[in-house]
Amino acid sequence: MNPIQQRRQEYRSLFKQNVAKRLLVDKVVKIIVFSCVIIAIIPLGSILIEVFKNGLTAISIEFLTETPGSAGSGEGGIGPAIQGTLIIIGLSSIIGVPIGVMSGVFLSEYGDNALARFIRFFNDVFMEFPSIILGIFAFLIIVLVLGHFSVWAGAFALSLIMFPIVARTTEESLKMVPMTYREAGTALGLKKWVITFRIVISAAKSGMITGILLSVSRIGGETAPLIMTVLGSSQFFSSMDTPMDALPLRIWRLSLLPYDSAQLQGWGAALVLIMIILGINLGVRYYFTNKKNGFFGQLIKQRKKITK
């Protein structure tokens, strides 16, 4: 056996040592990982169980559709709050998503310069801003200037929370798209914006949707900026220039009341908010993953067949 072969034998025997120990380490790591997951899930699970347990008893048709009754009476519902939450989520998304997506496109596709680095840094800081500060900002520049609380101010404050999240996640998902697709588009003589919007974005869609849903979930539960902007109300939506109710506001008010019946209604409102967020998430995801083969896709196909 020559020296090189001998050394190779030594190396091989090295790998055979400590097999039992390495298997044990492998198991220990696995156990640690699993127990950490369990520890993280326990509070989440117990919150959900608590909300469902308390909330389900409060829910009825009247509770979902009626305006709030007098404090502590246990009558009335959270209709205006549900309506308000849907309005404010929709309106904030209409403002925040396009701006966020465009900023993300800028950072990813044109972001190789000092301006973009500055914006990226600012964006990251902005993302961590306490939401009440954004609420105060909206209060100062809209509510005080116009002289009244309004839906616009609320949507503005929430879209400020939304857009850095959307911008960041859009940037990250666009960067994940391999350069080769951009190169292929360039070689076909396509303009940069065509490559970006028709090729790169469609390849990055699922990541971008995740980011948008994340931001929708985040603003759905925001309370502090709403206190400063839409204030809350016990009536259904009347105009964009008047106060409006929203679920987080209603939960907050109900939970502060010293009556058991009010607190039970608070639990119910919390359950409704969770279900709305969950519903938006599942619905959007289902729509996009099954666009071609799912329910909506089939509908579109059928309609096409009929029109043919």
Next chain:
Amino acid sequence: MTALTINPINMESSPVAAPERRTPIDISKYKMIAENVTVSYGGIDAVRNVTMKFKENSVTALIGPSGCGKTTFLRCLNRMHDMTKNAKVKGKVMLDDIDLYSKAIDPIYHRRKVGMVFQKPNPFPTMSVYDNVTSGLRLNGVKDKKILDEIVEDSLKMAYLWDEVKNDLKKSAVELSGGQQQRLCIARALAIQPEVLLMDEPASALDPIATQKIEETIIELKNDYTIIIVTHNMQQAIRVSDYTGFMYLGDLVEFGETKKLFTDPKEELTAKYVQGHFG
């Protein structure tokens, strides 16, 4: 015949400007001329002072060991280095009588005249086979369904993919095998009806049968296109090309008729490489 005034680009920014030519180039015989092309990444030259002329309706092969700058050179014939941040191109690339690197021209327009097939298949993942082939046209505003259908059939036939996909053109491109994807990319490049076709090792991901088909395609396409192909496979260069350039460490060592280069090379280095002594 068009006389050219030579106007080396980046005169101000480059310390070593391309030398002035004394006589105007006779471009009538050549589709594409690369003159004193130097490409550097962050100050390090990857391709040095390469001058090559590509005859109309001919196939030119670029051979050489890995890292010799073949691909880098090929990419600058299409201004693909515009996308790389610290790449710098000096010299001139003439397509017909237009300098691709002059400030006045729009590279987007000229890229439509120069198709490119990349080493790794890169079909657009979210598009169907049909949409991939037509992408260059559709996204440039061609909407006539009849024309698109014709071009799809034409291009896919030229790339020898038609028979395998004709029954399901709406299938997603990523469902195809690697070799089929590469032929799809060739079809996509052909669909924009370029005049020059750049191919960067187009057959490196293909099996021998598909490779043979691609080579047949290349020989057939010669009638209408000027083709420049980078290849590691010297047999392939012999089979398909009329002219061959041998590159080594960023220099163009020898450039001439394929037959001559492989049987009676002028340079010793070329002889060593084509006989398989290194590389």
